[in-house]
Amino acid sequence: MKGAVMPKLTQALPQYRKHSSGQARVTINGRDYLLGPYGTKASRTMYDRVIAEYLASGRSSSFGVRDSSITLAMLMVDYARFAKAYYGTGKNSEWHRIKYAIRPIKSYYASLPACEFGPSHFKVVRESMINDGWARTNINANMKRIVRMMKWAAAEGKLPASVFETLRLIPGLKKGRTEARESEPVQPVDPIVVQKTLPHLPDVVADMVRIQELAGCRPGEVCKLTPSMIDRSGEVWLASIEDHKTAHHGHRRSFPLGPKAQAILLPYLDRGPNECLFRPVDTDKRRRAAASRARTTPKSCGNRKGTNRKRNPKRKPGVAYTTSTYGKAIGRAAKKAKVDHWSPNQLRHSRATVIRKEFGLEAAQVVLGHKSADITQTYAERDAALAFEVARKIG
Structure with missing residues (x-):
């Protein structure tokens, strides 16, 4: 077709070509690799090897660059590409947190050879986070992300x-021994505040809040x-979540649903x-539907049902709530109810407080799905029975 633009090939392999010297060559990242006499089996084998190494690097822009010449800017680009493929680009993806963590390195040391990044540079980056007002726990988490980047880089050669072994020895910031501010702990939300908020929530979101109150699940899990x-x-239902906060550690997440939660969920199961x-x-x-029922204009007058809608609205109602939209709905309702702002995470803390008070610490741990590395199968079976007993009585 005349005037058509060919699509850009982003996954094409560098070609096997002939050099002016009679040698076979392949060009990667602007650098020629001589492979031997053009057209020979040996040169084809060498080409396959170089391409395999290039693909194994994830098509890295620093492929072929000597270790001593790889800058932190090159390293961060490669690691961000790896993290994007590994973690995905969802709203809560670790990829976003990694980009945020390496931002100070970009500002201070982008041109520094990565092999020269040591404890003094590491501490300058950390000090910049303190000066920017980051919380101590957030700083420690992000410095660990930087160390993991160096671990990945070492494993990739x-x-x-x-470099990694040295940085991992640097201890994190200790509470009370640093100028970094402390983050405010998540507090349980007052049940009275929740009850005042519920009438101002859409029915669907109000039921999400009620399920969280009863089951103690995370906001992302109810979404x-x-x-x-x-x-x-069984008498007590069991919800099992595959994609959850600690799934990458191999943990399973399930929570029981008692009679009260079941009654709320039944209308949503069709x-x-x-x-x-x-x-x-x-x-x-x-x-x-509520607006239609509240209509006072006679049906013979005004707009007919559905005629005042946009045919192609820029934003359409979704088929799933996110933790962000869920939290925003609660924030708007709290404002209408004229109560203090609260978040869905606080419901989980409130549930933990109630269960611990009535059934003990162990019951709170198992209902909320908290794990310990040394729990045996016997404990797991006992924990499941205890969680079911709590749900039967109060869920």
């Missing part, structure tokens, strides 16, 4: 392992809940097995 995740074969129970599209539908 981009810098000596001694992701689908019919297929819930085992309804959908596909993998469709989220709580959806913004349902909230929008209920809002429109």
Whole structure:
């Protein structure tokens, strides 16, 4: 077609070509690799080897650069590319936190050879975070991300392992022994505040809050809940979440749902097995239905039903709440109710407080899904029974 623009090939391999010297060559990142006499089997084998090494590097822009010449800027680009592929680009992806953590390095040491990055540079970066007002726990978490970047780089052969081994010995900031500010701990939300907020929430979001109150689950878990995740074969239902906060550690996450939670969930189960129970599209539908019922204009007058909607709105109601949209809905309702702002994370802390007071610390740990590395299978079975007993009585 005349005037058509060919798409850019982003995954094309560097070509096997002939050099003016009669040698075969391949050019990667602007650098020629001579492979031997052009057209020979040996040169083809060498080409395959060089390409395999290039692909194994993740098509790194620093491929072929000597370790001593790799700058921190090159290293950060490569690590960000790796993290994007490994963690994904979701709203809560670790990839975003990594980009945030390495930002001070970019400001101070982008041109520094990565192999020269040592304790003094590490501490300058950390001091810049303190000066910028970052919380102590946040600084420690981000410095660990920087150390993990160096570990990855050492494993990829981009810098000596001694760089990582040295940085990992630097202790984190201790509470009371640094100028870094302390972050405010998440406090339980007052049940009275929750009750005052509920009437100002959409029905769907109000039910999400009630489920969190009863089950003590995380905000992300109630957002992701689908019919297929819930085992309804017993007196107490069991919800199992595959994609959760500690899934990458190999932990399983499940929480029991007692009679009160079951009564709330029942109306939401009449959908596909993998469709989220709580959806913004349902909230929008209920809002429109309520507006229609409250209409005072005769049906023979004014707009006919559905005629005042945009055909192609820029934003359509979604099929799943995110922790962000869920939290914002609660924030708006709290403002309308004229109570202190609170977040869905606080519901989990409130539930822990109630369960610990009534059933003890162990019950709170198992219901909330807190894990310990040395828990045996016997303890796991006892814990499950205890969690079910709590749900049967108060969930």
